[in-house]
Amino acid sequence: MLRVCFHCFLLIVMAGAPALAKPTVEAPRSGTHADFLRVVLDLSEALPYRIFTLPNPPRLVVDLPEVGFKFPVSKNLKMPQVKALRSGLFAPGLSRLVFDLEGPVKVLRAAVLPPNDRGLHRLYFDIAPTDNKSFASKEARKALTSKKPLPKAVYASAVPSIPIADRRPLIVIDAGHGGPDPGAISVSGAYEKDITLAFAKILADTLRRSNKYRVLMTRDRDIFLPLAERYAVAERADADLFISLHANIHAKSSIKGASVFTLSERGADSDADAAALAAKENGADAVAGAASVDQVAHILGDLMRRETMNLSKNYANRLVGELAKETVLLRNTHRYAGFRVLKSPVVPSVLLEIGYLSNRTEERLLHQKKHRQKISKAILRALDSFFLWQEAVNRS
Ligand SMILES: [Zn+2]
Structure with missing residues (x-):
């Protein structure tokens, strides 16, 4: 007769139970x-x-x-x-x-x-x-x-299964920073990584509800992702546009307003502030203790890069126009700088600095759902006009 002692039984049950915390x-x-x-x-x-x-x-x-x-x-x-x-x-x-x-x-x-x-x-x-x-x-x-090894860091490749018949443009939304990299810290102590993620979720929701776009987020939780991996996600998914969301800080607390960046050509940054900002954002990998390695997955001619860059600039200009209807903008709104996250030669990419966390009024605004929705709708309208224009160009 098989006899199972009570303690063994309890152990088996416990081992089979899912980890609670x-x-x-x-x-x-x-x-x-x-x-x-x-x-x-x-x-x-x-x-x-x-x-x-x-x-x-x-x-x-x-x-x-x-x-x-x-x-x-x-x-x-x-x-x-x-x-x-x-x-x-x-x-x-x-x-x-x-x-x-x-x-x-x-x-x-x-x-x-x-x-x-x-x-x-x-x-x-x-x-x-x-x-x-x-x-x-x-x-x-x-x-x-330790003797028992740790799992190797494998980044979640967030490539969705997309029905082939679905021809809607694919937009990749990148919430800046995450995990051990908090990004900028606001006057009240909030982290840029949390603000960008909250924005990214509302933007994703706005685009999905429009029914005109497929949406992919580089991260949908508080996790680190190297800069090169962020645009690699967009490249692997063959995305039509990559939007990276950030919020800035400035030593002068009076400075506020949104701005849109595209990649500068051969280090020709718009101004010293833009260059400093790009240097800070480019340090995200180091902040999280990761090695910075740019992925050179493509060997592309200058022509292809130029085409991608022109599309990026085109979308950025439309976005500035739409944002102007909703929020305060920096005077020099569309700027150029050497952001590593914008370096995909194949996917048009823009970086939106939603506002300044060093300005109390703007920080309060960035926490408001209503404001996030307004900005998301501006991004959506800019997408609509961008893709309509592309369609028209392709037809002609
Ligand atoms: Zn940032």
């Missing part, structure tokens, strides 16, 4: 020792990890399986050798902490300790200052990892 991580703490600094992360359960450093600027990265962080995305730590900390979802199933360092460090050791009396498992790693040369060496790039 993500493991959690508490804010890191540190202890100074004679020769090193020990950084401790309290985990709700023992987790696999990967720890490595990155140069230019010096950073230390801790990768974990997808976790819930019990502290803000962008956090100033009172920790020696560390300037700031960011955290968030880096790829599906993979969370990341990025420590901005005061200078080059070496990771001496790392381990997960058995649970303490609060039931928390402690992941610790010891760091010590090192020289620039050894920090830049190949040896220093080697990660310290």
Whole structure:
């Protein structure tokens, strides 16, 4: 006769039950020792990890399986050798902490300790200052990892299955930033990544409801995506237009208004502000602790690039016209700068800076659903006229 003990039965049932909650991580703490600094992360359960450093600027990265962080995305730590900390979802199933360092460090050791009396498992790693040369060496790039490996970061390729008969133009909406990259931080402490995502969702909804467009979002949750991957999504899906949404900050809090960017030709940026903004936005990969690699998937003639660029400019001008009916614009509304996210040679691309998070009035507006809908409708009207014009050109 088969006898199953009650405890075994319970274990089997529990193992079969779906995971109810993500493991959690508490804010890191540190202890100074004679020769090193020990950084401790309290985990709700023992987790696999990967720890490595990155140069230019010096950073230390801790990768974990997808976790819930019990502290803000962008956090100033009172920790020696560390300037700031960011955290968030880096790829599906993979969370990341990025420590901005005061200078080059070496990771001496790392381990997960058995649970303490609060039931928390402690992941610790010891760091010590090192020289620039050894920090830049190949040896220093080697990660310290747990025995159990972490999943590799694979970005979700959001390519929809599209019925062949569906000939409606495909619009890719890109909500700027995400995960450990919060983007700009507003006067009231809101993150650009949350504002762009909220806007992107309303824009996607507006376009879908119009029934005239197919819509694809590069991200629909709080997750990081490298800049090159964002336009690669549009290229793989053979999109007709790529719209990247951002919100800006300026040292002068009186500055406000929307602006539309297209890629500058050979670094001919409109103005110093535009160039500085592009440099900041182009740093998004570094902020999230990712290597920046542009995908060179196409070897295309100048003619093709020029055609794409002309279409981008054409849409940008229509968009400026429609936005002018709804909101305050920067005086120099259509500007050019070397944004990496706009570098697809095949998909016409624009970047919309919806407004300034450093201006209190505008920040309040950017949080309003009504304002988001108004901007979305302006984008839709600009799309309508853009594609009508294209149809007419193709017929003639
Ligand atoms: Zn941005």
